Amino acid sequence: MNSPGPVNSPKNSSRYSHARAILGPELSKRLPETRVLLVGAGGIGCELLKNIVLTGFGHITLLDLDTIDLSNLNRQFLFRKKDIKQSKALVAAQTAGAFNPNVHINPIHGNIKEPQFDIEWFQQFDVVLNALDNLDARRHVNKMCMAAQVPLVESGTAGYLGQVQPLLKDRSECFDCIPKPTPTSFPVCTIRSTPSQPIHCIVWAKSYLLPQLFGEDENAGTELDDAEKQGENAQEIATLRREAQAFKAVRTALRSESTAADASRMAFQKVFNSDVLNLLSMADMWRSRVPPQPLDFDAIKEGQFKLKHQASNTANPPANGKSIPRKNGSAKGKHEPTNGNNVEPSGSQNGAGLKDQRALSLQDNLALFVSSTNRLAARLQTGKEDTISFDKDDDDTLDFVTAAANLRSAAYGIERKTRWEVKEMAGNIIPAIATTNAIISGLIVLQALHLLRKSYSALKNVHLQFKPTVPLSTINMCPPNPKCGICRDTYAKVLCDPFKVTLGEFVDGILGDGEGEGQGTGKREVSVYEDKRVLSDPDWDDNNARTLESLNVTRGKFLTIVDEEGEWGTISVALGVLPADYPTSGPAFILPSPLPKPPRQVRPSTPPPPAPSLKRSAPDDDDVSEIEPSSKRLKTNGDVTSPNKKRKLDEDGLILLDSANDKMLDEDVIEID
Numbered sequence: 001m002n003s004p005g006p007v008n009s010p011k012n013s014s015r016y017s018h019a020r021a022i023l024g025p026e027l028s029k030r031l032p033e034t035r036v037l038l039v040g041a042g043g044i045g046c047e048l049l050k051n052i053v054l055t056g057f058g059h060i061t062l063l064d065l066d067t068i069d070l071s072n073l074n075r076q077f078l079f080r081k082k083d084i085k086q087s088k089a090l091v092a093a094q095t096a097g098a099f100n101p102n103v104h105i106n107p108i109h110g111n112i113k114e115p116q117f118d119i120e121w122f123q124q125f126d127v128v129l130n131a132l133d134n135l136d137a138r139r140h141v142n143k144m145c146m147a148a149q150v151p152l153v154e155s156g157t158a159g160y161l162g163q164v165q166p167l168l169k170d171r172s173e174c175f176d177c178i179p180k181p182t183p184t185s186f187p188v189c190t191i192r193s194t195p196s197q198p199i200h201c202i203v204w205a206k207s208y209l210l211p212q213l214f215g216e217d218e219n220a221g222t223e224l225d226d227a228e229k230q231g232e233n234a235q236e237i238a239t240l241r242r243e244a245q246a247f248k249a250v251r252t253a254l255r256s257e258s259t260a261a262d263a264s265r266m267a268f269q270k271v272f273n274s275d276v277l278n279l280l281s282m283a284d285m286w287r288s289r290v291p292p293q294p295l296d297f298d299a300i301k302e303g304q305f306k307l308k309h310q311a312s313n314t315a316n317p318p319a320n321g322k323s324i325p326r327k328n329g330s331a332k333g334k335h336e337p338t339n340g341n342n343v344e345p346s347g348s349q350n351g352a353g354l355k356d357q358r359a360l361s362l363q364d365n366l367a368l369f370v371s372s373t374n375r376l377a378a379r380l381q382t383g384k385e386d387t388i389s390f391d392k393d394d395d396d397t398l399d400f401v402t403a404a405a406n407l408r409s410a411a412y413g414i415e416r417k418t419r420w421e422v423k424e425m426a427g428n429i430i431p432a433i434a435t436t437n438a439i440i441s442g443l444i445v446l447q448a449l450h451l452l453r454k455s456y457s458a459l460k461n462v463h464l465q466f467k468p469t470v471p472l473s474t475i476n477m478c479p480p481n482p483k484c485g486i487c488r489d490t491y492a493k494v495l496c497d498p499f500k501v502t503l504g505e506f507v508d509g510i511l512g513d514g515e516g517e518g519q520g521t522g523k524r525e526v527s528v529y530e531d532k533r534v535l536s537d538p539d540w541d542d543n544n545a546r547t548l549e550s551l552n553v554t555r556g557k558f559l560t561i562v563d564e565e566g567e568w569g570t571i572s573v574a575l576g577v578l579p580a581d582y583p584t585s586g587p588a589f590i591l592p593s594p595l596p597k598p599p600r601q602v603r604p605s606t607p608p609p610p611a612p613s614l615k616r617s618a619p620d621d622d623d624v625s626e627i628e629p630s631s632k633r634l635k636t637n638g639d640v641t642s643p644n645k646k647r648k649l650d651e652d653g654l655i656l657l658d659s660a661n662d663k664m665l666d667e668d669v670i671e672i673d
């Protein structure tokens with residue numbers, strides 16, 4: 001790549017005349033030396049890269065984990081058809097690099113969460129720009145920028161809406177200062193037993209049935225043994241055990257070549273017939289609800305099945321009645337009259353339109369269920385994949401979810417959806433609009449320039465809204481939330497050899513002896529965490545003699561030290577690596593100087609120590625206790641039976657209630673109308 005040229009050279013003078021007028025002489029001079037990290041080369045990222053290249057940011061590191069997909073081409077204008085399957089970062093850097101030979105772009109094809117992108121790596125940048133599409137990566141970059149004290153511009157778009165938020169440790173709130181709304185959530189009972197809307201059936205197919213058949217084996221048996229020992233309802237456990245065993249039989253059949261042909265029928269029989277009959281036997285459940293109808297494989301196959309419930313056989317407008325703008329601008333399927341006797345005719349009822357937008361008959365759905373189950377089973381049998389999870393761009397999983405959701409909808413008298421609609425709903429697709437991305441990308445550059453100039457009073461949170469008369473609104477920066485568990489921590493960096501340094505040495509080194517000006521907090525009663533794992537607390541020091549490496553605490557991770565006396569704020573120590581030329585005889589870690597001195601807490605609040613049952617001496621990757629550091633602990637109603645399952649459901653926006661008597665909190669539920 002080319003090295004940056006002097007902005008003021010005659011050759012560059014016309015190229016930069018506009019930029020210089022906006023930037024002023026001081027920043028124009030500095031810009032070629034400015035180092036910027038751009039995370040994400042998707043919809044916003046491509047627009048933003050073009051902007052910063054043309055503005056003349058001298059050193060750009062562009063990072064993205066993904067490859068180019070056909071569906072990106074309608075709005076990610078740095079990519080062409082020939083680039084499909086190539087790295088987004090590499091192609092974007094190549095295309096945009098040609099726009100301005102004075103900038104140096106360093107493309108990285110990787111995940112920003114990888115350990116080599118540690119605090120030291122972040123500290124090389126003058127500003128970080130996020131152009132991401134998920135909360136997890138956004139949170140990660142936010143934390144790294146808070147730890148490294150690097151300014152960050154966060155952004156996002158959804159349809160016509162967009163937002164830009166400049167963030168700087170101690171000057172403004174951070175991305176995590178305000179809890180983010182949880183995705184749309186449904187009570188588990190609605191999903192498992194009493195669906196009433198298409199989305200309930202889609203979530204069931206995607207988050208329950210697909211993982212049960214093709215996901216990890218969760219060993220429900222042990223879970224149920226435990227529940228039985230704890231004296232839980234024996235009849236319910238017996239039913240769940242039967243259910244689990246029936247799933248086990250189908251899972252086994254799917255994985256063996258000799259039985260796979262029958263597996264789709266077995267799966268159908270279980271979930272659309274036996275399970276429905278089981279539910280019907282609980283008469284109380286159906287006093288005020290329309291009971292579901294068990295489905296019959298052969299009758300549907302022959303086109304002879306008679307549906308009891310009057311539900312539209314075709315794709316309907318969305319449940320909320322609002323028309324959603326679509327990526328290709330196509331119209332939705334129209335209501336089709338149902339045939340009088342409710343007997344499903346054979347074949348597709350609506351042959352017109354694009355394949356994905358065609359209404360599927362019950363018979364079509366059965367055929368799609370059988371074929372997609374067979375295709376997924378064949379993938380497991382090749383041995384290349386142990387498990388398969390939902391991906392909206394994976395045709396086999398999308399077909400399976402479409403068919404299974406529609407069959408369930410038929411059983412419950414709920415309208416069915418086209419494959420296109422299922423893709424949108426199951427994939428949480430919000431239409432992306434290139435113009436919105438372009439506007440937001442321009443605003444990101446303006447906020448980044450304020451940060452570089454240190455004109456903090458000019459910084460604004462900017463919102464793009466669907467109001468033609470006032471498309472933009474701005475809000476002054478908010479101060480940090482004093483209770484924030486991310487930006488209110490005191491951050492420090494320790495370079496170390498995790499194979500040599502022990503947890504005890506590390507923590508003692510950070511806390512210091514407490515004497516003298518600028519020293520650490522001294523010997524205190526502390527608990528130590530890595531992410532959600534408790535590594536030690538005042539009554540439990542089994543891990544203190546173990547090396548950080550043996551505790552899986554390595555480069556890129558944080559050790560959080562919480563003062564259990566509630567007197568000092570929390571210290572978060574970011575782990576980096578020792579320099580390449582560091583003498584092997586030197587100490588196993590380089591402590592920060594001066595040692596971190598967290599602020600004294602105004603109001604002592606002694607968090608309860610972690611429950612003894614959660615203590616462990618040999619944590620590994622999968623062995624993660626489900627508790628937050630004391631200062632960041634969330635409301636919980638006690639343990640759930642399967643934390644792993646709970647986590648997966650949470651990710652899908654589902655809340656697992658511990659018992660039928662538990663109530664959902666208002667903030668847990670976002671109604672969809």
Ligand SMILES: Nc1ncnc2c1ncn2[C@@H]1O[C@H](COP(=O)(O)OP(=O)(O)OP(=O)(O)O)[C@@H](O)[C@H]1O
Nearest residue numbers: 040041042043064065066110111112131132133137
């Ligand atoms: N952890 C991560 N590390 C690096 N890049 C990431 C990470 N998470 C997301 N990204 C990238 O952020 C970009 C977000 O762009 P965008 O929102 O346009 O999504 P997309 O994947 O291109 O489009 P769509 O989701 O609509 O198919 C993507 O290119 C994605 O690969």
Ligand SMILES: [Zn+2]
Nearest residue numbers: 174177484487
């Ligand atoms: Zn914060």
